[in-house]
Amino acid sequence: MARPREFDTTVALDQAMQVFWSKGYEATSLSDLTAAMGLSKSSLYETFGCKHDLFMSSIEHYKRTVSDQVVAAAEIDAPARRVIASLFDRAIERILSDEGRRGCFLNNCASEVAIHDDVAGRAVRDGLGLIEAAFFKLVKRGQVEGHINEERDARATARFLTAAINGMLLIGKANPERETLRDIADTALLPLN
Amino acid sequence: MARPREFDTTVALDQAMQVFWSKGYEATSLSDLTAAMGLSKSSLYETFGCKHDLFMSSIEHYKRTVSDQVVAAAEIDAPARRVIASLFDRAIERILSDEGRRGCFLNNCASEVAIHDDVAGRAVRDGLGLIEAAFFKLVKRGQVEGHINEERDARATARFLTAAINGMLLIGKANPERETLRDIADTALLPLN
DNA sequence: TTTATAATGGACCGTGCGGTCCGTTACATG
């Protein structure tokens, strides 16, 4: 009956997300998107709607990806405190790789559009909530395991860790130096004592 | 001989900075700038050069402003630890005010342009260095005064505080809730113990 | 093989962009 889609929608969405992630919303043109996704404007509009719709879908796609990774990390069979430390370590390595310098997509979105774009802002807040939830779980577990100070409020600590890792990613964009990032990560873990 | 300038260059530069700060570089048009600055395109080009030149001047203007404020704060006649805490408090109040939700201009620039624009990136790094330097001074003083743990490395702590306050500002953009920000600030100060 | 159908490429549109240019204006000087 119909000509079948020659492209994988999820793959295309991922490619769109990569572009938004690297360039930001405003600086991304439809040409950038169609080039990266390998389809024409008409197909893009047919499948994903307008630029802003696609942007929102990209955020949701990122949230899915991140939440998968973060849930996976939270379930790693190692002391929770170690897992938290390794999340910071991994973030450092990512910043120092060329690809990682673009930081966290949610972070970028919060910075660029969260104030002016309520819809995107809410999606970003939800996404950050996923990260906070993962940290919360880990902090709780770490307290049970005895490696994290039980006097700390787990919610407050999780919120802090979310802010700290995002702050580190941000600093890393302007100043991708291992020593600086190491200092930030090491100090950020002190409140766990 | 010549018709004198009817506007104050510094004031106009400040107005340009406000626009870039609120909207970001890409989303700011020349019309936005001329409207805010109260002059025409030709005068803008005559006095400030192209959009990117004006953007760089805005960053420098911000650095001057910030460094003034920050130096002033660092010199306040109060225990350094208290000054640090009040810097976080002030940041929280600013985020919760409508105007403050746009965060820190350097922070925004780091997020939006630091990766793709080397010149701006370097200026942003310098600016963050000013903040780090102010924290460094305060930490050192706090250690002498006996309110900050002397075992802490002052440089590492200053770097951490810079990342933490910027992380908090970032989270505040997506989630401007007092309780969350309070948690972040309180926990961020624990490494001083 | 024919037919119905939907994805496709690319021409096309109006708009607003960053940037240039020049005639006009208002003043400091003589």
Added chain:
DNA sequence: CATGTAACGGACCGCACGGTCCATTATAAA
């Protein structure tokens, strides 16, 4: 008052943007 000069407003330019539309194409079903 006359004149030289520099800042000014705004018309103007080419371009790329986001978005629309439709003839063409390839295929699954009959």
